[in-house]
Amino acid sequence: xxxxxxxxTQLEFYSExxxxxRFIVLVLLMTLILSLLFMxxxxxxxGILYIFVPVAILFTxxxxxxxxxxxxxxxxxxxxxxxxATADNHIYLTVYWIIAVALCLxxxxxxxxxxxxxxxxIGLCFAFATLWxxxxxxFLNGTFFYFTFLTDDRFFDFxxxxxxxSQEARLYNIESLETLKSSVNRIDSGLFVSSVxxxxxxxFMAYWTVFIEGWIALAFLAPERFKLSKSRDIPLxxxxxxxxxxxxxxxxxxxxxxxxxAQSQNQNRHMRVIYVLVFISIPLFSLPFERILLNILNLF
Amino acid sequence: xxxxxxxxxxxxxxxxxxxxxxxxxxxxxxxxxxxxEFRGVQAxxxxxxxxxIAKSIFEREWVIDTGNSSELHCLLKQNEGDLEASAQSFKExxxxxxxxxxxxxxxxxxxxxxxxxxxxxxxxx
Numbered sequence: 001x002x003x004x005x006x007x008x009t010q011l012e013f014y015s016e017x018x019x020x021x022r023f024i025v026l027v028l029l030m031t032l033i034l035s036l037l038f039m040x041x042x043x044x045x046x047g048i049l050y051i052f053v054p055v056a057i058l059f060t061x062x063x064x065x066x067x068x069x070x071x072x073x074x075x076x077x078x079x080x081x082x083x084x085a086t087a088d089n090h091i092y093l094t095v096y097w098i099i100a101v102a103l104c105l106x107x108x109x110x111x112x113x114x115x116x117x118x119x120x121x122i123g124l125c126f127a128f129a130t131l132w133x134x135x136x137x138x139f140l141n142g143t144f145f146y147f148t149f150l151t152d153d154r155f156f157d158f159x160x161x162x163x164x165x166s167q168e169a170r171l172y173n174i175e176s177l178e179t180l181k182s183s184v185n186r187i188d189s190g191l192f193v194s195s196v197x198x199x200x201x202x203x204f205m206a207y208w209t210v211f212i213e214g215w216i217a218l219a220f221l222a223p224e225r226f227k228l229s230k231s232r233d234i235p236l237x238x239x240x241x242x243x244x245x246x247x248x249x250x251x252x253x254x255x256x257x258x259x260x261x262a263q264s265q266n267q268n269r270h271m272r273v274i275y276v277l278v279f280i281s282i283p284l285f286s287l288p289f290e291r292i293l294l295n296i297l298n299l300f
Numbered sequence: 301x302x303x304x305x306x307x308x309x310x311x312x313x314x315x316x317x318x319x320x321x322x323x324x325x326x327x328x329x330x331x332x333x334x335x336x337e338f339r340g341v342q343a344x345x346x347x348x349x350x351x352x353i354a355k356s357i358f359e360r361e362w363v364i365d366t367g368n369s370s371e372l373h374c375l376l377k378q379n380e381g382d383l384e385a386s387a388q389s390f391k392e393x394x395x396x397x398x399x400x401x402x403x404x405x406x407x408x409x410x411x412x413x414x415x416x417x418x419x420x421x422x423x424x425x
Contacts, residue, residue, distance in 0.1 A: 189411055191411050
């Protein structure tokens with residue numbers, strides 16, 4: 001109990017330091033680091049990022065300038081247009097966020113504007129994600145997760161740990177997938193090797209995902225006076241901690257940590273240190289937790 | 301994304317060319333310039349993009365590879381001397397059939413199959 005109290009006191013102590021100008025500078029710095037690490041999807045974007053971002057990271061006067069962010073936002077938008085059809089969804093969201101930052105810096109209460117935009121972006125992103133999942137029969141009946149566990153290398157260890165999908169099955173499935181993916185083969189169907197437990201796990205995961213993403217959407221879009229809105233950091237942090245160690249999409253995890261931190265300006269100030277800690281710890285999400293656990297289990 | 305098994309990279313593009321010498325398979329990578337353009341066709345296979353691919357096939361010279369494979373493949377015609385012994389020239393292309401598929405997975409039978417997403421046949425003018 002004493003330890004928990006001590007941690008909360010420490011969180012509150014550091015949270016109180018992250019207010020006003022410091023809070024804004026840290027939001028901007030985290031956004032710049034996010035852009036530099038995860039937005040280099042074309043030569044044009046790389047050029048923009050490598051020229052623009054280091055200068056702003058080194059000089060606070062540059063990073064706080066609305067003119068800098070406006071130019072940076074416009075250039076990122078131009079660099080992003082050729083990727084419209086092919087970019088991952090979190091690349092879209094990052095570009096929206098950069099543009100939002102540029103606009104917020106022109107307002108009188110920059111901290112409030114950043115927080116409001118971050119909250120809306122999280123809320124809308126998860127609302128559309130939930131809607132899309134609810135409208136996809138393939139998702140609700142578990143097919144999406146079932147297929148993903150069998151074919152997506154990010155989930156192989158989880159499928160082995162949770163459902164006992166063997167490594168031999170994994171190799172066989174990859175071969176079947178590659179044959180069908182090929183544009184020069186004319187084979188139009190293939191069989192996969194699975195496990196008897198996988199379907200139940202896939203259906204559970206589908207409903208869990210709809211539940212947690214729906215909760216985030218409601219909590220972030222609910223007006224501040226609603227009770228649901230007060231505890232909005234809880235579902236977001238649960239989502240990040242339960243999702244990204246398995247599905248290692250570090251770009252999205254980092255973006256959510258930035259947005260989570262930015263929206264913490266207006267309430268739940270003690271949570272902001274947790275978002276900073278998550279932001280710093282995201283490289284650890286790449287550790288193969290399931291593989292480590294499997295190796296430990298194999299010892300017995 | 302992250303709601304259906306349909307992903308860009310899981311959309312094979314099948315191109316079949318019908319010639320006066322028979323039919324053969326064209327590798328889309330031979331006609332679609334770069335990876336980004338290829339991904340663009342997979343993501344959004346509009347009739348306009350497919351027509352551009354067909355045009356590019358009609359404009360180039362091809363030969364049929366009559367080699368070991370059970371299926372005949374069209375190869376881009378390089379210099380005469382570079383042609384393999386198994387390659388057979390053809391005079392003209394009658395039709396180009398382009399089909400973009402998506403995956404369909406049945407969890408009861410654990411089988412993956414292709415479902416047509418977009419299909420077009422282009423005839424030589």
